[in-house]
Amino acid sequence: MKPQLSHVGIYVRDAEPMIRFYQEVLGLTVTDRGLSTSSKAPIVFMSANPTQHHQFVLVQGRKDDGPSTVNQLSFKVETLDEIRAIAQKVKARGITTIRQTSHGNAWSIYFPDPEGNFIEIYMDTPWHVAQPHGDPMDFSKSDAKIHAWTEKIVRADPTFKPKDAREMELAQILETQ
Numbered sequence: 374m375k376p377q378l379s380h381v382g383i384y385v386r387d388a389e390p391m392i393r394f395y396q397e398v399l400g401l402t403v404t405d406r407g408l409s410t411s412s413k414a415p416i417v418f419m420s421a422n423p424t425q426h427h428q429f430v431l432v433q434g435r436k437d438d439g440p441s442t443v444n445q446l447s448f449k450v451e452t453l454d455e456i457r458a459i460a461q462k463v464k465a466r467g468i469t470t471i472r473q474t475s476h477g478n479a480w481s482i483y484f485p486d487p488e489g490n491f492i493e494i495y496m497d498t499p500w501h502v503a504q505p506h507g508d509p510m511d512f513s514k515s516d517a518k519i520h521a522w523t524e525k526i527v528r529a530d531p532t533f534k535p536k537d538a539r540e541m542e543l544a545q546i547l548e549t550q
Contacts, residue, residue, distance in 0.1 A: 382430030383443055383490060388417050390487050391431050395419055398462045399448055399492075401429060435488070445483065447493040453516050456482055459494050460512060475510045477502035477527040478536065480519065482512070498523060501539035503532035 385391045395401045401419040404426055409416045414434045418427035429446075450456060460471055463484050472483040481495040500523070508526060510519065527533050 380428045384435035386435045441490045443490040445491045445493045475508045477506045500527045502530040
C-alpha cells in the first residue's frame with residue numbers, strides 16, 4: 374500500500390484562539406495536548422473522526438511577524454448545506470473574505486483563519502474536469518440551481534467525464550506506479 378495522507382500540522386503564534394476557531398467553525402475536538410518531543414513547544418492534537426487520534430496539529434512557535442507558509446488547509450464535507458453553515462459561522466466571526474468557487478469536480482469556499490492561513494471547505498461533485506478550473510459561484514442559490522449551473526459548465530469542457538470514470542483512470546495509473 375502506498376502512503377496515505379492522514380493529518381497535517383501547522384505552526385501557530387497563539388494556540389488558544391486557534392483551538393477555539395477550529396472547534397467553533399469546523400467542529401474539531403482537542404484529542405490531546407502536551408509538549409512537542411522535538412522542539413518542546415506546546416502542541417495540540419485535534420480531530421473530527423473518532424477513529425483518528427488526530428487529523429490536525431497545532432504547534433506553538435510561529436514568530437509574531439512570521440507569514441503563513443500554508444497554501445490552504447482543505448476540509449471535506451458531504452452537503453452544500455454544510456458549506457453554507459460553515460460560511461455563516463465564518464461570517465459571524467467577522468470574516469468577510471470568503472471566496473465561493475466551483476472547480477467543476479468540487480464546490481468550495483475559501484477563507485482565512487485567525488492567523489491568515491487559508492482554509493477550504495469543499496464537497497465533491499459527480500463530475501470531473503481537468504484542473505485547475507475555477508468559476509465564481511453563489512452558494513445562496515438552491516442546490517438544484519447549483520447542480521444544473523455546474524453541470525452545464527462542466528459538460529461544455531472538453532475534459533469532462535463522470536467522476537467514477539476519472540477515478541477508474543486514476544486507479545489504473547496508481548497501480549502501474
